[in-house]
Amino acid sequence: MCKILAAASFLALAFFSENAVAEPPQLQTSAPVIFLADNLDEQDKLGWCIDTQGRGFSERLHAHSCKPQGGDVQFLYDAGSSQIKSATFSGKCATLDVAPKAGIKFGLLDCKTDAANQKFTFNSSSGEFHPASDNNLCLVVGSSSRSAGPFMSRNLELASCASTAPKFKKWVYRTK
Numbered sequence: 001m002c003k004i005l006a007a008a009s010f011l012a013l014a015f016f017s018e019n020a021v022a023e024p025p026q027l028q029t030s031a032p033v034i035f036l037a038d039n040l041d042e043q044d045k046l047g048w049c050i051d052t053q054g055r056g057f058s059e060r061l062h063a064h065s066c067k068p069q070g071g072d073v074q075f076l077y078d079a080g081s082s083q084i085k086s087a088t089f090s091g092k093c094a095t096l097d098v099a100p101k102a103g104i105k106f107g108l109l110d111c112k113t114d115a116a117n118q119k120f121t122f123n124s125s126s127g128e129f130h131p132a133s134d135n136n137l138c139l140v141v142g143s144s145s146r147s148a149g150p151f152m153s154r155n156l157e158l159a160s161c162a163s164t165a166p167k168f169k170k171w172v173y174r175t176k
Contacts, residue, residue, distance in 0.1 A: 022167060028068035031174045032076035032087050035066050037127055038167040041145055042152055048141055049073035050084070050094065050156060052108055057089050061106040063141040065151035077173050082119040082132055083111055093118045096158070100131035104158045127170035128161060136161055138169040 025039040025047025036048040042065055051064030052072040067073050074087035075094070084094035086108060093111035095118050096104050112118060119132035120139070129139035142155030161169065 025066065027066055027174070029066040029073055030070045031176050032074055033066065033070075034075045034077060034084065034171055034173050036063070036141055036168075037170040037172050040141070040167060044151075046151070048154065050075045051153070052086075052089075053153075057092075057108075059107050059109060061094060061108050061156050063154040063156045064148060065153070067151070076175070077120070077122050077129075079122070081111075081113055082121065083113075084118075084120055084129070085111060094120070096131060100134045100137050100158060102137065102157075102159050106156055122171075122173065124173070127166075127172060129171055130161070131158065138164060139171065140164050140169045143168065 023039045024037060025035060025042065026045040027035060027047050029049060034050050039045055039047055042048060044065065046068070047066040048063045049066040050061060050073065052058040053060040053062050056072060064073060072088050076085050076087050078085055086092040089108065091111050092108045095107045095109040097107055098104060116133060121130045121132055131137055137158045138161040140157060140159040142157065145152045145154050
């Protein structure tokens with residue numbers, strides 16, 4: 001009986017440690033900012049933010065080290081329009097490339113209030129962003145990181161909420 005109890009305790013600990021948020025970032029980016037609750041492997045403990053690919057404006061989005069100076073990593077969630085908007089590039093919104101499905105990546109295009117591919121819901125208790133048309137999918141960062149000059153980057157995409165560990169899908173939205 002003791003061996004069974006010990007094995008169950010070990011499995012529960014392994015499950016929760018794999019799925020729990022391990023270490024929060026030491027965020028230096030000014031609000032508004034949307035960042036991952038877990039620092040994961042970000043080398044300077046800056047955290048992971050939604051970001052435009054490359055320097056300055058780009059129509060492609062990925063996850064990137066949250067830059068202390070802000071800029072293209074500053075995004076806000078507009079609950080009224082259900083859009084994730086760039087705080088740096090006026091009138092630009094996160095946009096799904098095609099209809100929501102796992103693996104879909106994001107662009108940054110002109111905001112259109114009637115565009116279904118720009119509508120997202122944010123559950124503040126779970127920290128999950130979902131395409132408005134599919135609550136089974138979540139905005140996630142990829143499982144592996146890569147070098148991005150002095151910073152780091154990861155893919156930003158949709159994945160099944162049920163099969164994605166919280167450390168890859170739990171976001172914090174800071175307004176102040």
